[in-house]
Each structure stands twice: as C-alpha cells, then as structure tokens.
Amino acid sequence: xxxxxxxxxxxxxxxxxxxxxxxxxxxxxxxxxxxxxxxxxxxxxxxxxxxxxxxxxxxxxxxxxxxxxxxxxxxxxxxxxxxxxxxxxxxxxxxxxxxxxxxxxxxxxxxxxxxxxxxxxxxxxxxxxxxxxxxxxxxxxxxxxxxxxxxxxxxxxxxxxxxxxxxxxxxxxxxxxxxxxxxxxxxxxxxxxxxxxxxxxxxxxxxxxxxxxxxxxxxxxxxxxxxxxxxxxxxxxxxxxxxxxxxxxxxxxxxxxxxxxxxxxxxxxxxxxxxxxxxxxxxxxxxxxxxxxxxxxxxxxxxxxxxxxxxxxxxxxxxxxxxxxxxxxxxxxxxxxxxxxxxxxxxxxx
Amino acid sequence: xxxxxxxxxxxxxxxxxxxxxxxxxxxxxxxxxxxxxxxxxxxxxxxxxxxxxxxxxxxxxxxxxxxxxxxxxxxxxxxxxxxxxxxxxxxxxxxxxxxxxxxxxxxxxxxxxxxxxxxxxxxxxxxxxxxxxxxxxxxxxxxxxxxxxxxxxxxxxxxxxxxxxxxxxxxxxxxxxxxxxxxxxxxxxxxxxxxxxxxxxxxxxxxxxxxxxxxxxxxxxxxxxxxxxxxxxxxxxxxxxxxxxx
Numbered sequence: 001x002x003x004x005x006x007x008x009x010x011x012x013x014x015x016x017x018x019x020x021x022x023x024x025x026x027x028x029x030x031x032x033x034x035x036x037x038x039x040x041x042x043x044x045x046x047x048x049x050x051x052x053x054x055x056x057x058x059x060x061x062x063x064x065x066x067x068x069x070x071x072x073x074x075x076x077x078x079x080x081x082x083x084x085x086x087x088x089x090x091x092x093x094x095x096x097x098x099x100x101x102x103x104x105x106x107x108x109x110x111x112x113x114x115x116x117x118x119x120x121x122x123x124x125x126x127x128x129x130x131x132x133x134x135x136x137x138x139x140x141x142x143x144x145x146x147x148x149x150x151x152x153x154x155x156x157x158x159x160x161x162x163x164x165x166x167x168x169x170x171x172x173x174x175x176x177x178x179x180x181x182x183x184x185x186x187x188x189x190x191x192x193x194x195x196x197x198x199x200x201x202x203x204x205x206x207x208x209x210x211x212x213x214x215x216x217x218x219x220x221x222x223x224x225x226x227x228x229x230x231x232x233x234x235x236x237x238x239x240x241x242x243x244x245x246x247x248x249x250x251x252x253x254x255x256x257x258x259x260x261x262x263x264x265x266x267x268x269x270x271x272x273x274x275x276x277x278x279x280x281x282x283x284x285x286x287x288x289x290x291x292x293x294x295x296x297x298x299x300x301x302x303x304x305x306x307x308x309x310x311x312x313x314x315x316x317x318x319x320x321x322x323x324x325x326x327x328x329x330x331x332x333x334x335x336x337x338x339x340x341x342x343x344x345x346x347x348x349x350x
Numbered sequence: 351x352x353x354x355x356x357x358x359x360x361x362x363x364x365x366x367x368x369x370x371x372x373x374x375x376x377x378x379x380x381x382x383x384x385x386x387x388x389x390x391x392x393x394x395x396x397x398x399x400x401x402x403x404x405x406x407x408x409x410x411x412x413x414x415x416x417x418x419x420x421x422x423x424x425x426x427x428x429x430x431x432x433x434x435x436x437x438x439x440x441x442x443x444x445x446x447x448x449x450x451x452x453x454x455x456x457x458x459x460x461x462x463x464x465x466x467x468x469x470x471x472x473x474x475x476x477x478x479x480x481x482x483x484x485x486x487x488x489x490x491x492x493x494x495x496x497x498x499x500x501x502x503x504x505x506x507x508x509x510x511x512x513x514x515x516x517x518x519x520x521x522x523x524x525x526x527x528x529x530x531x532x533x534x535x536x537x538x539x540x541x542x543x544x545x546x547x548x549x550x551x552x553x554x555x556x557x558x559x560x561x562x563x564x565x566x567x568x569x570x571x572x573x574x575x576x577x578x579x580x581x582x583x584x585x586x587x588x589x590x591x592x593x594x595x596x
Contacts, residue, residue, distance in 0.1 A: 008459030012445065012452075019447040019486075187443035190409040191460045192431045 001200065005193050009201025013175070014208055023171060027209055031163040031217050038159065039225040042151035051120045054082040056096040063097075063128070072124040092117045144314045149228060156227040157308035158281045158301075160217050164240050165247045165301055166272055168210045172202065172251030173264050180255060185345070195345045199338055203248050210244035211237070230315030235323065236308060242330040243304045249337035250300075256344035275301040280309070300333045361420075362387045362510050362541035363408060368417035370403055370564070377403040378414065379564035385543055385557075387422075387509075390536050392555030393545040394588065400564035401545040402440065405512050408543070409437040421510060429510070433461050436508035440515050442499035446488035450479060450498050453487060454505055461506035473501040476531055478524075492519040500528070504535075511535065513544045517551060529554050549585045562592050 017023065054077040055064070067074050077085065077094070085091040086107055094105045104121050108114050127133050145153065179185045188198060218236065221227045254271065258264040278292060279285075279301035288296055296302050307326035310316040316323050363385035370378040377400045385391040393401045406412045407419055410427035421429035429435050444453045451470060458466040474480045477497040487495060496519055503511065513532075517525045529551070532542055536556075546552055553572045560568040560575065568575055568591045572584050579587035 002462070004462065005460050008456055011459075012448070012456045015452060016445060016447045183439050183441045183443040184445065186406075186411065187437065187439055187457075188460070189411055190430055190435070190437040191457070192433060192462065193460045 001194070001197055002192075006197045006201045006204065009193070009198055010204035010208075013202060013205025016175075017205070017209055024209075027167050027171065027213050028216050030167070031213065032220055034163075035159065035217065035220055035225060038155070039152055042155060043225060044150060051092045051117050052090070053121065054085055054091045054094045056082050056094055059097070067124055067128060071120045093121055095121070145228070152225065153228045153313065154309075155281065156221050156225070157312040158279065158305040160214065160221065160236075161240070161243055161301055161304040161308050162276065162279075162281065163217055164210060164214055164243055165275065165304070167213065168206060168244055169247040169251045169254075169271065170264075170268070171209075172206050172248040173255045173258070173267070174261055176202065176252045177255040177258055177261065177264050181260065189345070195342045198345065199249065199252060199341050202252060202341075203245055203338070206248045207241065207244055210247070211241060214240040214244075227312075229312050231311030232317065235311050235316075235318040238318065239304055239307045239311070239323075239327060239330070242327060242334055243300065245334040246300045246330060246337055249334060249341040252341035253337060253344045275299045278302070279305045281305065300330060303329045303333075360387055361385065362389075362422060363391075363543065364418075364420045365404070365407075366418045368404070368407065368414045368419060370400075370407065370412060370414050377564055378407070378417075380417070381561070381564055381566055382417075383559050383566050383569065385541060387541050388536060388539050389556040390532060390542045390544060390554070392552045392558040393543060393561060394547065394552050394558050395545075395561035396547060396592070399561045401561060402514055403564075404561075405437070405514050405543065405545055408510075408512055409435060433506050434509045435512065436503040436506065436510070437512045438499055438503040438514060438516055440518065442495040444487045444495060444499055444502065447486065449484050449486050450474070450490075450501075451483045453498065454502055457502045458505050463506055466505075469505055470501075473505045474498075476504065477501045478527065493521055493524055496520050497524070497528075509540060511540060511542045513542060515545055515547075517546075517548070525551070549583070549588065552588075553584050560588065560591055567591055567593075 050071055050073045052073045052075075055074055056077060056079050059076050064074055064076075074095075077091075079096075082091065082094040086094055086105065089107070092106070092113075096103045096105075102125060104118070106114050106117050123134055130137065140147075142149070179188075189195075214237065218233070222229050250271070254267050255264060258267065274295065277283075278288065278296040279299055280296070285293065285296050285302060285306070303326040307323050307330075310320070310322055310326075318324070318327075361384050363383075365384070366382050368378050368381045370376075379400075381400065381404060393404065395401050403412060407414055408421060408426050410425075410430045419426055422434055424432070424434075426435070430437075445456070448456070454470045454473065455466060458469065463469065470483070471480065474483055477500050479494060479497050479501060482490065482494060482498075487498065490498065496516070500513075500516065503513075517528055520528060532544070532554075536542055544551070544555060552558055555572070557569065557571055558575060559566055568578065570578070575591065576582075576584055576587045579590040581587045581590055
C-alpha cells in the first residue's frame with residue numbers, strides 16, 4: 001500500500017466534502033436538531049405528575065382526605081360518567097371498593113402510561129394502608145444512574161452511535177455510488193492506485209468528518225442536554241472511530257448493489273432500521289425474543305451501543321473485558337466490511 | 351526481461367487472438383492486432399464492435415477469456431501500474447465539485463508525481479485551458495471538460511495514450527487543435543490508440559484497424575483501405591469493407 005496515493009484519495013474526499021455545504025449541514029446540524037427534540041421528549045421525569053382518579057360509588061370521606069397527601073388526585077363520580085371520562089382521557093383511572101377489594105380500571109392503550117398509573121395508584125394505596133408514604137419504609141439506592149436519571153440519559157449513548165452510523169453510512173454509500181456511475185472509478189482503476197488504497201483512502205477521508213460529527217454530538221449531549229456521563233471521552237471516541245470504519249466500508253460495499261441514488265436510499269430500511277430496533281436502543285437486548293437475539297448479535301450497532309452505554313452510564317474503563325470484547329467485535333466487523341468493500345470494486349485484472 | 355528488450359520491442363501493443371464474452375454477448379472474437387511505438391493507430395468500427403472493450407483490456411480493466419495482450423512487453427496492469435499508460439474514458443472522468451487544478455493534482459498524486467506545478471501548467475497549456483485552471487469543473491462546458499480530461503491523462507507523460515472517442519462534444523476548431531496536439535505527441539515518441547467512428551478523424555491516423563463484431567476486418571492506412579475497397583472515400587470504404595451494402 002502506497003501511503004501517498006492513499007492520502008491523495010482521503011484529501012480529495014475532504015476537499016469535495018468541504019464544498020458540499022448541504023451534506024456538511026446534514027452531518028452536523030441534523031443530529032443537533034433531532035437531539036434537541038429527543039432531549040425535550042425524554043429529558044424530564046414525568047412520573048411525578050399527579051394521576052387523576054375517579055372513585056365510583058359511595059366513598060368514605062375519610063378515605064378521600066387520607067389520599068390527599070399522595071400522588072393521586074381523587075374525585076367522586078358515578079359509574080357511567082366515570083367510564084366516559086376514562087374514554088375521553090379526562091381521568092387516568094377509576095377506582096371502586098367492593099367487599100374490601102379495590103378494583104382499579106385504567107384506559108390501557110399505552111403500556112408505558114398504564115405502568116406509570118398503576119404504580120402510582122398502588123403506591124397511594126400502600127400509603128393509605130401504612131398511614132405514611134412508602135419512602136418512609138423503603139429507601140431506594142442506585143448503583144448507576146440516580147433519581148435524576150432520565151430516559152434520555154439511557155438512550156443518549158445509543159443515539160450517538162446511531163447518528164455516527166446512519167449519516168456516515170448514507171454519505172459513503174452515495175459518494176461511492178457516484179464514483180461508480182460517473183466513470184471516475186474506471187479512471188482510478190486504470191491508474192497505479194490499488195483497490196486497497198482506494199478503500200483505505202475513503203475510510204480516512206470520511207473518518208475526519210465522522211469524528212468531527214461525533215465531537216459535536218457528544219459536546220451537545222453532555223454540555224447542552226446535560227446527559228449524565230461518567231466514563232472517559234477517549235474511550236467513547238475509540239468506539240466511535242471503529243464504528244465509523246464499519247459504516248463507511250459497509251456503505252462502499254452496499255453501493256455495489258445500487259444503480260442510482262434512489263436505490264441507495266432504499267437500503268436504509270434494510271440496513272438502518274433493524275439496527276435502530278434491535279441494537280438495544282429502546283428495548284434491552286436481553287429482553288428481545290429468542291429469535292430476534294441472533295439477529296441483534298450480527299448487528300454492529302449492538303456492540304457499539306453496549307460499549308458506549310457501559311462507558312457513559314456505568315463508567316466502565318477501556319480495560320474492562322466487556323469494552324475490550326465489544327471493541328474487538330467492532331474491529332472484526334470493520335475488517336470484514338472493508339474486505340467486502342474491496343471485493344465489491346471489480347477490476348477483472350488483478 | 352533483458353535490459354535491451356525495449357530496444358527490440360518496437361511494438362507498443364500486441365494483441366493475439368483475444369476473446370472476451372459478457373454473458374451471451376461476444377465483445378471480442380479473436381482480435382489480433384499490433385500497434386507500433388510512436389504511431390497513431392485508429393480503431394474504427396460501429397457502436398458495439400468491441401472498441402471500448404479492447405481499450406479497457408489495454409487499460410487493465412478487462413481480463414480476456416483467451417488470447418494474449420502485451421503493452422510494451424508487459425501485462426496491461428503492470429504497464430498501467432508503472433505509469434506507462436494514460437487512459438481517457440469516453441465520458442470525462444473528473445470530479446465536478448473540484449477545480450481543474452485540484453483534479454489534476456489528484457490524478458498526479460495517484461501516479462506518484464511530485465512537484466507538479468509546472469507539469470500542470472504545461473498540460474493545461476497544451477489543451478488551451480490555462481485560464482480555467484481555478485474553475486470548478488461542473489461550471490465548464492462539455493468541450494472544456496473533455497480538454498481537462500485529456501490534460502489529466504497527459505499529465506504523467508505516459509508512453510501509450512488510450513483515447514476512447516476523444517473528440518465527442520468538441521467543436522471543429524478544437525478538434526483540429528486536438529489532432530495537431532496528438533500529432534506533436536506522436537512525434538515526441540508517444541503511441542496513441544484512438545477509437546472513433548468519425549471518418550474525418552480516422553483519416554488523420556497513421557494506420558487504421560477496422561473492427562466489427564470483435565474481429566479485425568481490415569488494417570492499413572486510410573489510402574490503403576480506400577484503394578483496397580475501390581471506393582472514393584474512407585466512409586464508403588468503411589461500409590464496403592464492413593460488408594454493409596452502401
């Protein structure tokens with residue numbers, strides 16, 4: 001491999017990219033916009049808001065006053081009116097006391113909301129039985145995270161990996177597709193440049209922008225969105241760098257199967273969506289069903305997500321066997337994809 | 351290879367019984383031809399006759415199914431890797447976002463060239479594009495792009511130039527200039543292999559190879575071919591020798 005030729009390819013990609021303002025904006029601004037939305041969505045703990053419960057029938061006034069100090073907001077209603085209120089979303093639950101058994105009815109269409117409501121009703125009833133809040137008897141301590149830990153803190157490490165993968169994959173795929181369709185690839189192959197030099201040059205050129213993107217996203221999540229963060233920045237960067245190599249080489253290899261930009265975009269559902277759903281982004285990998293877990297195991301984002309989450313949320317060091325294993329697997333993916341990319345560049349004469 | 355080999359080898363290109371199939375399509379069907387060092391050889395034939403496949407084989411992009419090809423006594427890829435070959439594709443192969451200068455610098459780096467300023471200036475001077483050196487390629491006209499593409503091909507001083515329909519989209523004045531330039535290159539010892547289906551262009555070559563269905567039908571100077579066909583001009587000779595009723 002000739003380093004000068006490899007550098008020339010990388011330099012050319014950097015130069016082209018700097019001219020392409022729109023792609024640069026996509027790379028740097030789009031993740032910030034999406035993260036801002038996600039930050040608003042998942043960045044606050046909503047579990048402290050009051051739950052509106054309708055008590056049906058004759059309710060003991062003492063019960064009502066006893067529940068005053070809990071998270072429940074209780075009012076009295078008739079059975080039919082309560083059902084209508086539940087349907088309309090004006091009430092979160094109805095509660096009925098028959099033969100010393102509380103029957104709680106919830107709307108139930110949103111599993112997350114249902115879980116929150118049931119939890120709060122149960123806590124209120126325990127409060128009622130014990131005549132003091134549950135927290136007076138049970139103290140909750142945290143190994144990781146804490147009372148201020150939000151869903152955003154949990155998903156941010158995976159989001160960082162996801163953005164790095166998604167945008168860079170797409171850009172690398174379309175850039176190389178252009179190289180294939182515009183005739184420049186043919187011209188390159190009829191020069192002393194080897195296929196290995198070409199692929200390594202591409203990796204180098206895209207890595208510059210991918211790591212710049214990673215820096216911007218990380219700074220935004222840590223300093224603006226104030227995502228909790230324990231581990232070492234350098235370790236996070238190392239994981240990102242390896243992931244980026246996987247994304248670029250996968251993009252180059254996939255571009256062989258597309259004839260135009262539209263077809264390249266059609267690979268997004270196939271390559272990107274499974275990684276979004278099965279890499280532990282929202283559902284932890286060990287909670288996936290038996291037949292989904294093997295699919296998750298062959299997705300590079302699964303390992304990047306695990307490593308980044310362990311470093312950011314749990315403060316794992318680079319020397320931790322789990323991190324080393326994840327990085328090792330990502331390196332293996334990167335090598336495999338690079339070989340696939342090289343193989344996808346067809347020059348009949350070796 | 352003995353050190354005196356290049357003195358003996360007067361042939362820039364030697365192709366013997368070259369065959370190439372793409373699926374059911376036969377692109378080259380036992381093509382045999384040779385190009386002398388320092389001559390302008392015109393590859394003449396209708397579309398789909400195998401001209402581009404042969405040029406791509408000489409550029410090391412296509413491996414023949416059978417037969418042998420040597421470029422200055424080397425395999426095509428070895429000749430390309432050592433910088434001996436310049437290949438100008440049919441469609442200008444340049445990066446539209448980059449300037450002419452940046453494109454040329456990139457291709458120069460691939461050929462391992464250093465200190466390229468004077469050479470870029472020289473190459474652009476030859477194709478008459480010096481004043482557009484800083485222009486972004488996507489802003490150039492079709493003819494200018496072709497000229498820039500030729501400059502990129504000449505830059506590293508190849509001994510064999512493969513030009514696949516080099517004057518498509520170039521106006522008549524520039525075409526004349528191109529050919530004066532090709533002539534000057536040949537005088538300096540560069541071998542040119544030019545594919546074309548434009549007769550005016552073909553008549554300017556030292557020798558012509560008439561190709562059809564991947565086979566060499568006739569070979570010789572334009573005058574030879576006209577005489578052999580017994581026609582008034584090259585175009586009629588081309589049709590007569592191709593077996594197409596005029």
